[in-house]
Amino acid sequence: MRPDGPILGIESSCDDTAAAVVRDGREVLSSIVRSQIEEHSAFGGVVPEVAGRSHLDHIIAVVDRALDDAGVGLDDLRAIAVTTRPGLIGSLLVGLSAAKGLAFGRGLPIVPVHHIEAHAYAGTMELDEDPYPCVALVVSGGHTALYRMEGHARMECLARTLDDAAGEAFDKVASLLGLPYPGGPSIAALAPEGNPKAIQFPRYRAKPERPSFSFSGLKTAVLYHLRGQNALNPTPAPEDIADRADVAASFQEAAVDALVKPTIQAARDQGVQTILVVGGVARNERLRAKLSEAAEAAGLRAVYPAPTYCTDNAAMIAGLGHHLLEAHGPADLELDASAR
Known part of the structure; x- marks a missing residue:
């Protein structure tokens, strides 16, 4: 862990599997989003069980790519921020479980992020002032x-x-x-x-x-x-x-x-x-x-926000996670997800 390192964000609240690495809340070093549109298009909407299983299949690969694109390893990170609510509970639990495993394995702080608050924060990431x-x-x-x-x-x-x-x-x-x-x-x-x-x-x-x-x-x-x-x-x-x-x-x-x-x-x-x-x-x-x-x-x-940051993404999770860590410190590994 590096106290001055960037934060890894993980987002899996619905049907996009996303990971991003962001420094100081604004500097996006990488942002990877794997869409599930093709998997759900036949149903005309998101099927929760299909979404959860797809997250499970792809979450680690998405995280690895985000780290590779940012040119950092897990030991270079300051913390891991992860969406914990609201959303599809099965999808949330996949992202949270991945974040907990990485945090526990590397001794990294973990920061829970509210999905809606992160969307609102996304609107500020490209501004010069709050x-x-x-x-x-x-x-x-x-x-x-x-x-x-x-x-x-x-x-x-x-x-x-x-x-x-x-x-x-x-x-x-x-x-x-x-x-x-x-x-x-x-x-x-x-x-x-x-x-x-x-x-x-x-x-x-x-x-x-x-x-x-x-x-x-x-x-x-x-x-x-x-x-x-x-x-x-x-x-x-x-x-x-x-x-x-x-x-x-x-x-x-x-x-x-x-x-x-x-x-x-x-x-x-x-x-x-x-x-x-x-x-x-x-x-x-x-x-x-x-x-x-x-x-x-x-x-x-x-x-x-730029169109890329309007839809679900992990850059907003990592970005807000930076400020939440500064204000409240990390959570413990007993934190849970909530659909509401």
Whole structure:
């Protein structure tokens, strides 16, 4: 162990097996992500048992490659940071078990990291200065929520989805349209061919005193548009959906609007100047364009990680792990994972 060495991060909360080596919380020496998209695409979504077994098969190879690419060995590390919550419990346990084994074998400190806090931290890794206090919109396939951030891992939840996460809604609508999984990139690729104003899909409006998100109504509206007023009717084949591109564009526009307005309002209410937009859906170009435009009009700044660091990765785990180790020290090897 080297007290001034970098930190190895391990991430396995869902369907990406990832490892990274990061120095001083920001300098990314390596970042390896092994996607499981091909393994889950036939099912139209993540199958927990398939994900866990795939992590088990590949975690050591991914860690070895991250160390090799960084040009360091285990004895050069300062610590190991690992995602412990939230996520698929079987997947989390694979990453945690690997981290514990390496930490025990080499006498390295281990640092537990909260996946959502790490996503929020990813939005700061490329900034020259800390943006706190700020508001963070965490938007992905499993999470859609707004947080007030006072510092690294100092987060207060302001609003969250009442049902589907935004990314989950993208996946479900893509499936209705016969588009491949994952749905976010598929809809984003088709939407420019359509008219985003062609179909007036509903936008969820939260009560002012109870900020929140909801995408189930939007998803259901797409379903009825495709099947008619009887939801038990079969979904038309993709080639039989004459307005397929218009549906994709109009759905994306409605989903983006449902994210932009509450986010801008939250930043105003909290009296902050910066909005961090993180998570897999933060890669969506329409979301970036509309939120940036709305933020500028409101005198605010919207900040996005590089696309590589929007989706699940271990650089954000190692980066936040650096600050958690500085603030709280290491955990003991009895730490456990939690799906919640």
